[in-house]
Amino acid sequence: MNPEQVDASKPLPTNVRFVLITVFLDILGIGLIIPVLPRLVGSYIGQADSQAYWYGAIVAIYGVMQFVFAPMIGALSDRFGRRPVLLTCVFGLGLNFLLLTQVTSIYWMLVVRAIGGVTAGNLSVANAYIADVSSPENRSKALGKIGAMFGLGFICGPVIGGVLGEAHIHYPFYLAAAVSLANVVYGYFSLPESLAPDHRKAFHISAANPFAGLRGLSHLSGVGALVWVYALTMFAQFTLQTTWVLSTELRFGWTPMQNGLSLFMVGISSVLMQGVFLGRYIKRVGDANAVLIGLASSAIALTMYGLANQGWMMYVLILCNVLAFAAGPALQGFFSRAVDARSQGIAMGSLTGLASIMSVFATLIGTSLVGQVSHLDKGSVLLGAPFFLAATVQVMALTLAMRHLRKA
Template structure:
């Protein structure tokens, strides 16, 4: 029987391969023994996050994404009904709904993150769950368009919990295991992306207001469950004072400039999030125009993307990062994303587009590992602000991405027969990932 392999052997192998996890300067680490590095204060022994607590956070993240997806089939119908069936006016109003939701996420994600740094993660997450549930009741009962609009604005405020959820996981997970846990939360987003539109379509076929009642019940039940199983992850002595200067989007983004390497990781995060928006923005239009697919085929294709993301982020990221390290996960993930997006741009038949799904799903390695590297740079009292700043970046990308990719697609269609054709938005997204890859190579390079 061969001798057991020691940790030193593993570290030496990683160093030889150039894939060892990036170690930040000592000053950037939280003090040994704090909740952020996964050690108990009394014994210094590694602790494991409670399974029930992580399950609750996972469900909360999935419900956030489900709340976005469940309304996709029914919210346009309700808006159209309130607008008297005017298609043009309904389209403009529905766009306003989406912009208002994104703006609320942009402004309130850093606020929730800062509140969780001051008062703890548990109360912020539980209050948010209750608020989302009650807001869905309001939307289910909305008697007119403006009540429905107010409800969507409130849902954008209350459902900005992703920052606090990621901060919670950073609190209770050792630094070298955070990429795996962040990947699991990414799988929660994937599950919500798959189940949300399906649930909305089925329930909406019975009654267009039924999905709101279902989402309300799920959120309120989850809040009740969390009240009993979710412990606080941030001890009082590790909390930071609250100030509006730190809790607004600009204040949150200033945090990213506190360290050059952290800022580099933030730019990488932004470029990746921006590239991700190509499929939601032009995917349906592209698949319909280029392959002539109907709604059912497009729906199955989107579901396939979601299922592949769940497999990668829920099952592969943890073992992959453990074996190869965070640097290799970031660089390899972006390389796969570049290949996948390029394949989608060049695919002149539908089956070629499907072949790109595995490669684009492996892109998830980069996002989870990059988020983990960012969390290593700051202590436990700043994890909420960090994740709030990340949510701000996502909000900015959400405002820029739809305009960017829709205009690129329109220009490509206006010049038929010229390169790169209708796949131009996917090539633009691939170019963004090339920039992210180059920056990642520099940001994760060991000094000397």
């Protein structure tokens, strides 16, 4: 057992703080471009429906490449350690942001995002890092810290990106590149290795097969149908994420600033639950109930997002959905506890790969729905179609989770 394992009653060990700061800077860079990426696509594509389809294609190709390569990234971290693989991925992310400012057509933008998806396995390596240094009973809380850093990045990134995007559409990408490359320098000097040499395992290309990784997840002891629960939850989440900016611009006429503010509120909710209350909340209700309550809260919120007819309602609903942010870490805790220390990287990489392929389906279907309803009157309830789809899928995930966890 690692001597610096996370204990709920003690301050975070130094190595965990380092990786959490690294993740924060990473998500900050991603958050910077979210409010302006649809507009960058729109600078090449004029019509609203075509913009939605091309935006979907660009987000989807990123997810496809992430699906293919994330298990390999995780397996490489099991072989060579978390530190070098994580730093390489962050460097690739920064380079991708920089290249996006140099593209001259929508086709080159598609190519650049495809290349970026190759090194997009950094969060799976970060999750494996946290799993290396946390005890099984504290695994969900420790993984929740990653979610909290995700929230902090979303508090700062989209707001800054929205402000910069109002001045020039490329400014958020330049800043995101600078943040990511600075993160590489910070990690090189500050991030220690978490995986001891005697816990590493040989790399086999067959183990990095994304489909083999998914089969392996389904065979983990005590997991079973939770693989499908995770997949459906990711589909709902990515449907929300990839259609949010398109939908709010279409329905409420929101600017990058307003979208940045809404994502700021998402970050606040995430940090409150995953960074402040998660440990005590899971201790009180348990991992299983945290999953069920979170999925139910999310399904209700998604339905209300679709029904909202005033922009201010979206902000209120975000803050009311705080319990949903406990479901992800609790689900990941089930998977992480089902594998040994030598396989955390490939397990987390497989989860990232599963999330990636769900993001592809969610993006293509969700943005197509936006394109289909883009010609409707602003008062039409059908403009909320992507959110209604996500809510339906979340109800399916909740039903499967209830059946599995009751049997368990």
